[in-house]
Amino acid sequence: METINVCVIIGFVLGVYMFVRKLNEIWYLVKLGRKAYKSLPPGDMGWPLLGSSFSFYKAFTVGxxxxxxxxxLLTRNGRVGMYKSHLYGRPTIIVxxxxxCRRIYLDDEIFKPNYPKSVKILEVNGLFSRIDHKSAYRIMVAPMNGYEVLSHYVDFIxxxxxKGLEEWSSMKEPIxxxxxxxxxxxxxxxxIFLGTDIGASRMAELETLYKDLGPAILSILPYDLPGLTFHRALKARKKIENILECVIEEKRRALEKEEREVESQMDKLIMARDEKWMKLYDNNAIIxxxxxxxxxxxxxxxxAxxxxxxxxxxxxxxxxxxxxEQESIIKQRPSTQKGLTFQEIKQMKYxxxxxxxxxxxxxxxVASFRKAKKDVNINDYTIPKGWNNYSPKPGTFLPFGIGTRFCPGSELTKLEITILLHHFILNYKMERVNPKCCITHLPAPKLVDNCLCTITKLP
Structure with a gap:
C-alpha cells in the first residue's frame, strides 16, 4: 500500500511538473492560434514568466x-538556424x-532595436530611439571614422x-x-565628445559614475530596489544626467554668445539646426x-x-x-620624430x-536585440509581430554589427587598441596574478578578477 502511495505521489508531482513546464507553450499557443504557433521555429518556451533565462544565465555567467x-539548441532541434525561446521576460527568436542575422541587421523596415529593460538604463528619456537617427548618427560617426579625421587624434591617444602604461608599471601592487x-x-x-573645457573634477566624477552604470547592463535583476546593482546604476545615471545638463547649458550660453568656437561633438549637437534654422536637439535629446x-x-x-x-x-x-613589425617601423622613423604617426599605424598589417x-x-x-514590427517569414518560419530577435552568436565576422546600427566607433576602437599594443609590445610585459582565473560572459566576456596583473617595463 505504501509503495502504491509513493508511486501516486511521484506520478502526481511529475504530472504537475509537466503541466507547469508546458504553461508558457500553452499560453502562446492560445495567444497566437494553432496555425501561427506551428509556423514558429522549433525550440522551447521554458518556464512560465522565466522562460529559458536560468539556463541562459548559467551558460553566460561565471564558469x-x-x-x-x-x-x-542545435542538438535538440537540428541546424535550422532559428529557435523559439523566452528570455528577459519576452518571447524570443534566437538566430x-x-x-x-545579416538580413535582420539590414532590415530596418521590419526589425527595430528593442533591448531589455536593463540595457535601456542607457537612455534617460527614450528619445534616442525616436529622434532622427540618421542625422544624429552622422554627427556621432563623423569624429570616429575615416583616415583623415582619425589622424587628428593620434597624438592625443x-x-x-x-602615459597609462608608464603609470601601471610604476604601481607597487597589481592592477x-x-x-x-x-x-x-x-x-x-x-x-572627443565633451571637449577639454568641462574640468578635470567633472571628468573624474563622470568616469566614477560610469563604473556604477556598466555592471547593470544585461542585469539579471533589473529592479530599482536598494542593494541591487540596477538600483546603484539608476542613481549613477541620474547624477550623470545632471552633470551633462549643466555642461550643455554652460556650453549653449557660451556658443550662442560667440564666446567660444565649436570644438567638441557636444558643441555640434548644441548648434545643429534644420533648414528653418530651428535647433535639432534639445538638452534631453543630447543627453x-x-x-x-x-x-x-x-x-x-x-x-577588447x-x-x-x-x-x-x-x-x-x-x-x-x-x-x-613594430621595431621595423621604428627603424624607418626620422630621428627628429616624436611619437606615432597615422602613416606608421597604417603599416601595421600584422x-x-x-x-x-x-x-x-x-x-x-554577447547579444543584439531586435523587435519585429510585423509578422515576418524567414526560411519558412514565422517571427510574430512584437517578438524579439536575439542573436547570441552570429557565427561570422560582424564584431561591430552591420547596417544603420553599425557601431560608429569601430575604427576608433581599433586605433586605440593598436596604439596601446604598439607601446606595450615594444616596452612592457604583463604577468597575471591568477592565470587560471574563470571567465564570465555578462555583460561581456571578461576575467572574473578583471585581469589582475603586474605590468613591468622592459630594460
Missing amino acids: GDPDSFIYH TDPEI DQVMA ELLGEIGSLFFKVISR DLLLGLLHAGHHTPAY AMWALVHISEKLHVFHKAKE LMKFINELLRRNTIA
Whole structure:
C-alpha cells in the first residue's frame, strides 16, 4: 500500500511538473492560434514568466560556457538556424545562422532595436530611439571614422596610452587591467565628445559614475530596489544626467554668445539646426545621445583591449612577430620624430590581423536585440509581430554589427587598441596574478578578477 502511495505521489508531482513546464507553450499557443504557433521555429518556451533565462544565465555567467547554450539548441532541434525561446521576460527568436542575422541587421523596415529593460538604463528619456537617427548618427560617426579625421587624434591617444602604461608599471601592487584600460579609453572618448573645457573634477566624477552604470547592463535583476546593482546604476545615471545638463547649458550660453568656437561633438549637437534654422536637439535629446555613447566609447572597447593584452602576452610566437613589425617601423622613423604617426599605424598589417582575429574569437557584445514590427517569414518560419530577435552568436565576422546600427566607433576602437599594443609590445610585459582565473560572459566576456596583473617595463 505504501509503495502504491509513493508511486501516486511521484506520478502526481511529475504530472504537475509537466503541466507547469508546458504553461508558457500553452499560453502562446492560445495567444497566437494553432496555425501561427506551428509556423514558429522549433525550440522551447521554458518556464512560465522565466522562460529559458536560468539556463541562459548559467551558460553566460561565471564558469559557464555560452557555446553550450547554442549547442543544446542545435542538438535538440537540428541546424535550422532559428529557435523559439523566452528570455528577459519576452518571447524570443534566437538566430544562429549568419545570413539570417545579416538580413535582420539590414532590415530596418521590419526589425527595430528593442533591448531589455536593463540595457535601456542607457537612455534617460527614450528619445534616442525616436529622434532622427540618421542625422544624429552622422554627427556621432563623423569624429570616429575615416583616415583623415582619425589622424587628428593620434597624438592625443598616443600620449594617453604611453602615459597609462608608464603609470601601471610604476604601481607597487597589481592592477585590475580592465578598469585601468577603461579609464584610458574614457579620457579619449570624453575628449572627443565633451571637449577639454568641462574640468578635470567633472571628468573624474563622470568616469566614477560610469563604473556604477556598466555592471547593470544585461542585469539579471533589473529592479530599482536598494542593494541591487540596477538600483546603484539608476542613481549613477541620474547624477550623470545632471552633470551633462549643466555642461550643455554652460556650453549653449557660451556658443550662442560667440564666446567660444565649436570644438567638441557636444558643441555640434548644441548648434545643429534644420533648414528653418530651428535647433535639432534639445538638452534631453543630447543627453540621451551622449549617455549611451560615452558608455559604449570606453566600456566595450576596454574588454577588447584587455583580451588583446592577454592573448599577445600568452602567445609568444605572435608577440615576437608583432614586435618585429613594430621595431621595423621604428627603424624607418626620422630621428627628429616624436611619437606615432597615422602613416606608421597604417603599416601595421600584422598587428591589424591580430586585432581582427581577436574580435572574431572574443565576441565582446554577447547579444543584439531586435523587435519585429510585423509578422515576418524567414526560411519558412514565422517571427510574430512584437517578438524579439536575439542573436547570441552570429557565427561570422560582424564584431561591430552591420547596417544603420553599425557601431560608429569601430575604427576608433581599433586605433586605440593598436596604439596601446604598439607601446606595450615594444616596452612592457604583463604577468597575471591568477592565470587560471574563470571567465564570465555578462555583460561581456571578461576575467572574473578583471585581469589582475603586474605590468613591468622592459630594460
